[in-house]
Amino acid sequence: MIWMLRHAHAEDGSPDAERPLSAEGERQARAVGGALVTLGVELDACLTSPRVRARDTAKLVCEQLGIEPWEEPGLQGGPFDPLQLAAEHGESVLLIGHDPDVSMAIHDATGAQVRMPKAGLAAIDRGELKLLLRPQELEKLAGLT
Secondary structure (H helix, E strand, O other): OEEEEEOOOEOOOOOHHHOOEOHHHHHHHHHHHHHHHHOOOOOOEEEEOOOHHHHHHHHHHHHHHOOOOEEOHHHOOOOOOHHHHHHOOOOOEEEEEOOOHHHHHHHHHHOOOOOOOOOOEEEEEOOEEEEEEOHHHHHHHOOOO
């Protein structure tokens, strides 16, 4: 299963690559981790964009899953192939990046038309979109609402 996550909400400012998560973003990232635990997801790897907001999202998510995120420069901007990245790192992989790249990667892998919200989570299995969760749904799964 390939899990795709758009980074959580970040503060405004520049330079863009150094924008940290906002308090809302920290809550969203913890909710994603809690939801994945509730769903019983076990990951072989988590790959994240090296941009601060994505990297911090990954840290908060992975903290709850007991794994360490790896920085993947290919996720910091521009098109990427989620199937190829996942194939290199295991059967169950979480990829954390930015939009519109995450939405386009989901489309390229599945044909589904999605617009990922910040902290939105999708699951892809064998070219099929299996799950698409918004931040509000993730918070409910994590028991935060």
